[in-house]
Amino acid sequence: xxxxxxxxxxxxxxxxxxxxxxxxxxxxxxxxxxxxxxxxxxxxxxxxxxxxxxxxxxxxxxxxxxxxxxxxxxxxxxxxxxxxxxxxxxxxxxxxxxxxxxxxxxxxxxxxxxxxxxxxxxxxxxxxxxxxxxxxxxxxxxxxxxxxxxxxxxxxxxxxxxxxxxxxxxxxxxxxxxxxxxxxxxxxxxxxxxxxxxxxxxxxxxxxxxxxxxxxxxxxxxxxxxxxxxxxxxxxxxxxxxxxxxxxxxxxxxxxxxxxxxxxxxxxxxxxxxxxxxxxxxxxxxxxxxxx
Numbered sequence: 001x002x003x004x005x006x007x008x009x010x011x012x013x014x015x016x017x018x019x020x021x022x023x024x025x026x027x028x029x030x031x032x033x034x035x036x037x038x039x040x041x042x043x044x045x046x047x048x049x050x051x052x053x054x055x056x057x058x059x060x061x062x063x064x065x066x067x068x069x070x071x072x073x074x075x076x077x078x079x080x081x082x083x084x085x086x087x088x089x090x091x092x093x094x095x096x097x098x099x100x101x102x103x104x105x106x107x108x109x110x111x112x113x114x115x116x117x118x119x120x121x122x123x124x125x126x127x128x129x130x131x132x133x134x135x136x137x138x139x140x141x142x143x144x145x146x147x148x149x150x151x152x153x154x155x156x157x158x159x160x161x162x163x164x165x166x167x168x169x170x171x172x173x174x175x176x177x178x179x180x181x182x183x184x185x186x187x188x189x190x191x192x193x194x195x196x197x198x199x200x201x202x203x204x205x206x207x208x209x210x211x212x213x214x215x216x217x218x219x220x221x222x223x224x225x226x227x228x229x230x231x232x233x234x235x236x237x238x239x240x241x242x243x244x245x246x247x248x249x250x251x252x253x254x255x256x257x258x259x260x261x262x263x264x265x266x267x268x269x270x271x272x273x274x275x276x277x278x279x280x281x282x283x284x285x286x287x288x289x290x291x292x
Contacts (some may be wrong), residue, residue, distance in 0.1 A: 048169075050120035050262070051111045053098050053155060098125055099146065104155045108162060118162040119169040120262045123152035126174065127225075128192060130185035132289045141188045148192035149199060156203060160211065168210035172261045173200050174254075175215040177277045185287040193217075197273045204271030212270040214261040219277025220284060221249040235285065242284030249278060 094110045096103035111118050126148035131140065152173050163169035178186050179193025197215050204213040220226065220239055226248070229235045240247055257276045260266045278284075 048119035049111055049115045049117055050122060051107055051118055051155070051159060052122040053104070053107070053125040053151065098151060101154045101158070104151065105158050107155070108158045111159075112162050117166045118159045119166055121156055121159045121163070121169070121171045122258060122262070123155055123171070123173045123196075125151055126176075126192070126196075128189035130183075130189060130287055131187075132185060133187050134292070136188050141191075144188035144192040145195065148189070149195045152196055153199060156213070160207065163211055169212075170262045170266070171203065171207075171211060171213040172258050173197075173213070173215040174258075175200070175217045175273060177217045177219045177275050177280060180217060180273070180275060181282050183283040183287070184289050200273060201271045208270060212261070212266065214266065214269055214271070215273040216254060216257045216261065217273055217275045217277065218254050219243070219249055219275065219280050221251060221254060223251060229285065239285045242280065243277075244279030247278065249276060 094107045096106045098104060098107075108118060128140070128144040128148065156171050159171075173196055175196045176189070176193040178190045179195070179197045183190060197217070200213050200215040207213055220229075220243065222230065226239075229239055236248075253276055257274055261269060261272075261274070
């Protein structure tokens with residue numbers, strides 16, 4: 001609510017709910033020619049259209065950015081293989097195979113046809129299970145790259161013409177802190193997320209100045225991806241003890257970072273990878289994979 005100086009995000013993307021508030025009270029507001037803005041910080045996406053990949057209830061940190069659609073006035077084209085879900089000002093659910101370029105093209109086509117264009121792209125799908133290096137098959141390695149990197153490349157490339165028609169826009173890739181440092185057991189997933197982070201930087205150079213491209217890198221977030229950990233008090237405490245801020249992250253905290261990059265508040269940020277991780281600089285839970 002820009003009138004009262006607060007912004008609220010509701011929904012954690014996993015069928016539950018979480019709420020976070022940006023308190024902008026006391027910031028100076030002024031007329032900005034084409035409309036009203038908060039001096040130095042505006043989280044209002046009124047009139048924009050977002051396309052996002054992912055599935056409500058998807059188990060990773062990436063699921064949380066579905067809360068972004070609560071930003072004021074944002075229309076959403078959301079693609080996943082599941083039932084329709086009502087959120088945002090207007091929504092168009094597009095079932096399809098997100099592992100294929102044709103499936104992603106259908107999402108962009110739906111957004112332009114039904115919602116009038118594309119302003120924001122959130123590349124939200126991805127994931128891969130940790131495995132010992134010698135147990136990681138070539139197929140699993142290739143799948144991690146395809147699912148985490150190629151999908152982001154394809155959707156962004158497909159959406160760029162529509163974004164340029166509306167003057168530009170913002171791309172937010174959901175990466176991971178696993179792509180920022182090495183951890184035993186993450187040869188596939190960690191390499192894929194590191195590739196996505198670098199792709200973010202490359203696309204930021206290629207698409208500037210009209211389209212910004214950034215990445216959000218979640219750490220350990222309390223979603224269903226951590227069910228195995230959260231159901232074991234000893235493992236959960238070990239992960240908490242390994243996190244400098246002394247707790248696990250919440251879903252809305254990832255959504256807030258996505259919103260920053262997607263909104264005018266992040267207008268001077270591109271090519272950045274923002275870790276929302278509680279300060280970890282390495283693994284906060286050993287996988288128990290023995291030496292060879």
